[in-house]
Amino acid sequence: MSVQERKQRERAERERLIVATARGLAEQQGWDAVTTRRLAERIEYSQPVLYSHFRGKREIIGAVALDGATELAAALRAATAVADGPRARVAALARAYLDFAAANPAVYDAMFQLDGGLAFAQESTPEQLKDAFAALLETLGEVAGEGVHPGVFTEVFWASLHGQATLTRAGRLPPEYLDQRVDLLVDRLALL
Amino acid sequence: MSVQERKQRERAERERLIVATARGLAEQQGWDAVTTRRLAERIEYSQPVLYSHFRGKREIIGAVALDGATELAAALRAATAVADGPRARVAALARAYLDFAAANPAVYDAMFQLDGGLAFAQESTPEQLKDAFAALLETLGEVAGEGVHPGVFTEVFWASLHGQATLTRAGRLPPEYLDQRVDLLVDRLALL
């Protein structure tokens, strides 16, 4: 049995290597540069090896996205944990979200911009994505206000953050008023 | 001179044909299906003809995006013109924006999701894009509230709409609570 276990371990190791390499390459040179050939060369295996781990490129993107979701959830919880009061928590959440998107553009793209073949808001939605949404809900649910469904409120707030994240990074929003934009969002949308 | 004028006219006509064909193909089968070969076949010319009009595929996407910006601006102005009072105008604007994104997904992608090689929020920003933003500003500027820069407020509201548009269409937001989400955005963000 031990032999099989070792092989399985090595295989899992290599799978992590593939995902990490894809992520690094995307972060360095953009997702366009992440081709199966380049990726194979970086991990020092031939192309078909990739297809013994993933169905195709989209599934590799999906794996990066799931990693990102885990990290995003952790970043949001870490930021809100050290903030006192609802106002500070929501502000810290918004900050952490936008910071994450700015610091990990390729991962953020994998999660929300590219097609990673992931299902959202469904039964089959992967646990990592549900948990990231849960992290938002924990803080935002308590400032939704009377008669407003916490889930719907969280979706609206999230969409607003997502819009700012994507438009900022795509050069559609000038970065200098970022603070004002976040304050506006927090002060107006959240009922404190 | 008349000969040259005729040729110039025919050339402009063909350029419109290229853009319209690209847009139609993208709307029917998605941007992935818009390849230079297929596009050339549809307009009944060979591939290199495309490159005598545009530098490459990205510039074709950009041309579709500019068309879209013009239409979006018109749709927004048409919607707000028939609404009475600030509240109704903002609500109509939000509705029109999300409706446009839902009705023209490929065009919306060309404008904000894909790389059309367009500059935003700069000197060199094409007139159509500036005007679309201006259409937003006309309605949103008057509900920004005291001490809030109208431009910054418009950016925030726009980003929120953009977030909802993209997340909804990508299946990240369930469509059933769309009305509630729009109401939330209008009632809270705008100071009426």
Next chain:
DNA sequence: CTCGGTTGTCTAGCGGTGCTAGCATCGGGT
């Protein structure tokens, strides 16, 4: 220790992509 079979990896190649060099042909100006 040897052998058979499974498991794993690689080489090579398919059909597609965006884009371009170079030739042919067509038509306007003299």
Next chain:
DNA sequence: ACCCGATGCTAGCACCGCTAGACAACCGAG
């Protein structure tokens, strides 16, 4: 009527995602 430049074509480049089939390496049985 002829020349010549503009214009559109054929053919091909390098690259893409993905896969079939050959080959090697290794494990377990005798």
